[in-house]
Amino acid sequence: MKKLLLLLFLWVWAISPSLSQTDFLIEAESFLDKGGWVSDPQFVEQMGSPYLMAHGMGKPVRNASTEVVLKEKGTYHIWARTKNWVPGNWEAPGRFQLVVDGEKMDQVLGLGPDWNWEYLGEKKLSSKSFKIELIDLTGFNGRVDAIYFNQEKKVPPTDVEKLNAWRPDKLGETAAPGETKEFDLVITGGGIAGCAAAIAAAEQGMEVALIHDRGLLGGNASSEIRVHTLGIYGKFERILRMIDTEHYPNGSEDAKKDQLKRDKNVKSYKNIHLFLNYRAYDAVAKESVIQYIDARHTSSGERIRFTSPLFVDATGDGWIGYWSGADYSYGREGVEEYGEAWDKWGELWSPEEPDNAVMGSSILWITDLTTEAHNFPELAWAKDVANEHEATAGEWYWEFSRNDLHQIEDGEEIRDHMLRAIFGSFSNAKQKPENANYKLKWVSYLLGKRESRRLMGDHIFTFRDVLDQVKFPDSVVVETREVDIHFQQNLQDENKPDFLSTALFYKTDAYYIPYRSLYSRNVSNLFMAGRCFSCSHVGLGGPRVMRTTGQMGAAVGFAASLCKKYKVNPRDIYTDHLEEYMKLIMEQQWRER
């Protein structure tokens, strides 16, 4: 009941008309009934907001709907912020319509070439309470960010910066979140690294906030992305077994079993305070000390400010470090910078000149081979990506990276390119009679990223540390997995599809990552764990897999507990408390829960 009241409150708050009587804004992600539409918060920093998407794999999804309470009856002009995600000489793939107060509006939406307000027309609203519905027409990823009603026919801002300033005003938001919560440790990012950090710190008695922008924990290992965990357990087998996966094929439905295990285990710690579906949007530092992190609920829009003496950036994209001014790098270093050559592979491994190339992001997908035939349409809008490529299953090498695209700033385009590759290649295969019984079973809509920002620590872990087998006094992570670097197949042969990659594997004995790679060199109370730890491009090649990033998380969680004990910052653990810290780490392999 309480939950219902809270939801009702949030809904009223979310859809409340602005202070102006003549207009109001409804965030699509705040719809009470999302039907078959999914909430996508991946690209908030670029396009301004989470949005609803009709990810039906070719079958129109169930309508989403919500109730609206008006302050003033009257005639309103209506806009929806949406985009045609594949503009071109074909019918837009993500078309949808709106039903307002029982009337289906004529205007089909999802037609403009970039995020923008599409005008639906005028509507007389004679009742103060009415319903809005979204009708998906295609099943192919139509998307809507917000719906705007205005009596004056004044077009809302298009420019994202102006829109970001306009939106809070329309939603009646204050500058700072109304609520502030304080913890011993605030971890942002509930992937394997963030979960491991939370468990380790919680076991040491800390009150931990774990902020995660999805409802399911695990990041790339979650049942929403489904990459299996690779690497070894190091000293943290007990912790990592609570959250890792079996070695099933990437994309396997078995991910759901491991999801249950992970969620149950993390939730069993009373002092891990989970903030699921909260996406951090700011981290503010004063004199290189993070003061707080602000996060927003991805559906209700509710905001919370998190304060703590210590923060962990386990976001993968290094957002907390980025916002708080931490040093970071992106792209490939020149081969001489850290001496990372592997002559056999030359430029593909480490280039003579630095550049902005990074390993790409993947979208996993699986099919069912059934006993009956299923139709799948020919897709003109996917043709110039898939070309003639045919496929009935995906794997890790369905990966995309290109030198005009940034894995963070252009994430939506990268994800959409992969969707076109998948739907197009499957469609090509389906035109063959022998594939008649194949049916798309699951296609992720969340990017499985490999590489983006890397925050810089006191030590930058590189391929040299692997080659030289360096044993550090503060080696807290150990790995034996090959160092593998991915690149797009079309670099060697331009006739290959641009969405397929291949990998180079450097076999090695054990290598070690020092604690000094797990805290920022210039933001004094910031740890990092996961793929945004301190490393070079090639350095990331080995330890970017999730048992290894889990080791990083656990190591950071234990370090944080000592920071609390001595009221010091992460660096002080290395300079003043290393013996005690390493003893704590070594003890973990013998400890039982």
Place this chain on the structure above:
Amino acid sequence: MARAVVLGFFFFCSFLFSLADGGKAKPLFFEMGEEYRKVAQEQEVFLFRGKDSLPEHQMLLLSDSVGNPLLFYADIYTPVCIDNICKPVQIEIYWDLLGEYVGFALQKNQPLTKFDHEEFEPDDYEKFHALMLDDHSVLDRSKMEDLFDKNAKVEPDKEQVVYNGVEVDAVSEPTKKVIRESTVEGALYSCYTLWHLVNGESSRKIKNYFSEIYNDRFSTYLLDSPYESYQRFALKKLTPEAYLDFRPQILHILESASPLTRSYVLKKLPDEDWADEKLSEFLYENFSNWDMNTQTLLLKHLEFADERAALWLSTQLSSMKKRQLEMYLTFLPKRPAELDERIRQALEEKVQSDYNYTYLIKAYLGS
């Protein structure tokens, strides 16, 4: 002990065989045209071993009549052993000057055989050659004992890998499917042993050896060659400042090589050379024919290129993706009033077209 006896016998046979060497056979598969026909002299250069460190093999450098190096060659006689049972394999291998395998030959009456002594079929030789060519084979990162993924099984009548009843394309580690596809059925151990002989120490030693004897007189030969790996090797040895001394070769390489080599040249080309009229014209007038990554590099270097480059690009906007168009528009004068009239006209015409990003051009022209 049994192993020592078996191997002792093998080395004895190997010695007898070496005495009976009957000259080079004609290659069965060869990747470099007729290069082996130019061979006029040979020189012993070093010894090498395979993965199992069994016998050492002699590497020869083959040269033409005036001493230009052409190929590396070894006449290999090696045991292939499983559980201490060994059988001999004899094969002649050719490598290029950079240590890449290029082909093999067999002496008459010495066919390759499978482990049940059945001779290779013509298709098997083709598959074997393709495997040796693949220096990135899964065999590189596999131990003999873990060539098979226990979790994956291949249904007998299908080419699919099935896991828990669900078809998968491959799993991250070497799979039975990949191994089966890339090796000759019934000859996995021969394939494994020979792959490591061909792509292991032999290849590394050739690279080192050729680097040591390399001098400037090889540059033209390698740049003029039709082989991309040779071209890249020579480019790496040249200082970028010398690139335009070889303008015809550089233009040819840009046109014919892979995006990887193209981007290598463009990244290393000194900024001042971008203004070279012929080069600029060649690169920017053909903008729409290049791969996307090359196009982006061209846009990044617009400021250094011949001043007409922006004009040449103005008629090729259709091949630009969104970010690329943004780069182009950012390069143009901030105030559209200062635009070259011809560029303005091209932009205005484009606005009327069905190009996906006309809204960006409109925004620029309206700024």
